[in-house]
Amino acid sequence: MAVGPDRVPVIPDGIENYSDFWRWPFWTTRRQPFVRDYRNAVERRKADLVAATQNINDDAVSIIVNRDMLGLRGALQNGQLTARDVVSAYVKRAIQVDEKLNCITEFIRNPIERAAALDEEVQAGRMRRGPLFGIPFSIKSNFHVEGYYTTNGLASTLREAPQPETCALVQFLINQGAIPICLTNVPQGLLAYVTSNPLHGTTKNPWKLTHTPGGSSGGEAALIAAGGAVFGVGNDLVGSLRIPAAFCGLTTLKPSQNRLPERGMNAGPPEVGQLGLSSGFFTRTVEEQNFLLRLVFGNVYGPLDEHRLRNVPGLQQYDVQPNVIQQNDIQQNDIQREEDHRRNGQLPVILYMYNDEFSPVVPSNESAVRTVIEELTIRHEAEFEFRKFCLSDLAPGEENNGEDYSFKIAETLFKNVMPDNGNGMSALYCNEPWDKFMWLFIFLLKMKSLGWWVNYITSSTLGQRFLKWISPRFACLARSTIRPNDDVASEAHELETEDIRNRWTKHWHDNNVFALVCPSFITPAQPPNYPAKLATGTFMTGLFNLFDVPAGIVPVGRVSQQDEVALNERFETRSDKLLKWQKEAAQNTRGLPNAVQVVAGMGREEDCLRVMRMIEDVSEGVPRLTWDPAARTFLNAQ
Numbered sequence: 001m002a003v004g005p006d007r008v009p010v011i012p013d014g015i016e017n018y019s020d021f022w023r024w025p026f027w028t029t030r031r032q033p034f035v036r037d038y039r040n041a042v043e044r045r046k047a048d049l050v051a052a053t054q055n056i057n058d059d060a061v062s063i064i065v066n067r068d069m070l071g072l073r074g075a076l077q078n079g080q081l082t083a084r085d086v087v088s089a090y091v092k093r094a095i096q097v098d099e100k101l102n103c104i105t106e107f108i109r110n111p112i113e114r115a116a117a118l119d120e121e122v123q124a125g126r127m128r129r130g131p132l133f134g135i136p137f138s139i140k141s142n143f144h145v146e147g148y149y150t151t152n153g154l155a156s157t158l159r160e161a162p163q164p165e166t167c168a169l170v171q172f173l174i175n176q177g178a179i180p181i182c183l184t185n186v187p188q189g190l191l192a193y194v195t196s197n198p199l200h201g202t203t204k205n206p207w208k209l210t211h212t213p214g215g216s217s218g219g220e221a222a223l224i225a226a227g228g229a230v231f232g233v234g235n236d237l238v239g240s241l242r243i244p245a246a247f248c249g250l251t252t253l254k255p256s257q258n259r260l261p262e263r264g265m266n267a268g269p270p271e272v273g274q275l276g277l278s279s280g281f282f283t284r285t286v287e288e289q290n291f292l293l294r295l296v297f298g299n300v301y302g303p304l305d306e307h308r309l310r311n312v313p314g315l316q317q318y319d320v321q322p323n324v325i326q327q328n329d330i331q332q333n334d335i336q337r338e339e340d341h342r343r344n345g346q347l348p349v350i351l352y353m354y355n356d357e358f359s360p361v362v363p364s365n366e367s368a369v370r371t372v373i374e375e376l377t378i379r380h381e382a383e384f385e386f387r388k389f390c391l392s393d394l395a396p397g398e399e400n401n402g403e404d405y406s407f408k409i410a411e412t413l414f415k416n417v418m419p420d421n422g423n424g425m426s427a428l429y430c431n432e433p434w435d436k437f438m439w440l441f442i443f444l445l446k447m448k449s450l451g452w453w454v455n456y457i458t459s460s461t462l463g464q465r466f467l468k469w470i471s472p473r474f475a476c477l478a479r480s481t482i483r484p485n486d487d488v489a490s491e492a493h494e495l496e497t498e499d500i501r502n503r504w505t506k507h508w509h510d511n512n513v514f515a516l517v518c519p520s521f522i523t524p525a526q527p528p529n530y531p532a533k534l535a536t537g538t539f540m541t542g543l544f545n546l547f548d549v550p551a552g553i554v555p556v557g558r559v560s561q562q563d564e565v566a567l568n569e570r571f572e573t574r575s576d577k578l579l580k581w582q583k584e585a586a587q588n589t590r591g592l593p594n595a596v597q598v599v600a601g602m603g604r605e606e607d608c609l610r611v612m613r614m615i616e617d618v619s620e621g622v623p624r625l626t627w628d629p630a631a632r633t634f635l636n637a638q
Helices: 020-029 033-053 058-065 069-077 083-101 111-123 155-159 168-175 218-225 242-248 286-298 303-310 363-380 405-417 423-428 439-448 452-459 461-470 472-478 487-510 535-546 561-570 577-585 605-618
Strands: 104-107 136-140 179-184 231-236 251-254 278-283 349-352 385-388 513-519 551-558 593-600
Touching (some): 033 104, 058 083, 069 083, 069 286, 083 111, 083 218, 168 179, 218 278, 242 535, 242 593, 251 286, 439 452, 487 513, 593 605
Parallel strands (some): 349 385
């Protein structure tokens, strides 16, 4: 694309379809010098990489890109492949798939030259290969990287200076020999699960281009699923890792907070309540996930890498808890032997939940859990007891305004997402255009932050009756408010959060629970115009940020024709507007990835990984997407 000092590059798939009412603020913003300079620099950097990789054979690229991470690592470690070869191949593939998906915000400067320099250092004997030597990875664009902007899809942030230093987690990976190649797209303001913003445009799901890859780490998930990087780095507040992984057929694990360093990123909402914020990785398999996590947690490569870890600024300040994830290979299933979890001769319990009682899940996602539990029961009944679980088990017989106990948990969760009643998030969108797929979310956010009187009306008896007529879930979201400067209400909310957490922990301990298997989300991947309407669906993932426990995603198959038939015949909307939208969003999803969610006790990531591997072993999983360079499309996508 031609660029020059007097022309601003077209924002791909972004503002063009806005009505004039929503378009005019960006019409002036995009012509500001800071926006023009940023876009020109991004395009020049991309053009340089296009030129550097144009002579690389596509077949040679496919041979490298189609290797799994651990096989690729082995070839790099023994000198079969050079870092330059691998990084060049992935840069070319990333450029190709980005043209289709719009998942990259900008490329890192000179990644191929960095790889060549590493090769030279190794060949000269001046350094040894690190455990991630030559492996290209991508970074969610809300992580701080020295010399780059952290925009979160907001043009006004370009008025600020680029980040002065790289965050601890990314720097650690670089110190281990990994090479960052690009930053990836996020939702406007970050707090949404549709990856779209006026500055960088809308990211598409590689499995079906008319659908979203999820969010807020949607750019990462789309790129990794498309084969544009070996692994990706993201973070999770109410499902920002897990929703994209489920939508794109990837594996991820959200650790308990502070298991990985959280400093050096823009988390999105200026103020977050008692929710566990966690960084994590996107990989294709549980084994790859295990390798990366124990590399950070356990420092299993000896004194050299321990020295590298301690020399990462900020990393040693966190409770990393080395050696929690065992050094044994995960496929041996000996991360934790079952006898360690027996109590009074009783087997450890794996709970399973078909839906969360707040947001009913569609049949495809419920069926995934049923199938997995049936297979696990056959193969592991001598090791575990399998028991059905409902959130109402945490408070038998208790109700909340005539509703199930899950509504009380949901109300508490939504208050924690915006403890300032949305004022901070609303301020992010001042003097910004509203993204075409997020305008409803932003509008409701603005209404919520107008003043206490709006919340008084929506929380009143008459207001709640009206909102429940639309949807009980929408009514719950509307009344999830804390009046500003109301210390009594804030203290009551904190006690309520603590009480719910204590009930969860007590139930987990009293029943000798090892793990929980539940749906990954309320639907498979959705068209991009639905996430703003179905924001309450994040309860399925945000629940485990509220409890601050590890939670992972395992792809188990693809949505079938039977799932689509069951959606139309069995999924009841009961005149509920949100359920009608949910049913619409799940139409025409045949062939899209389907996954389950695995949850373990706080700080027990190794338990979560063990059950994830068990599920991976009994499931068909999803195939790797195949890119056709000539046709510039994915051959086995929908």
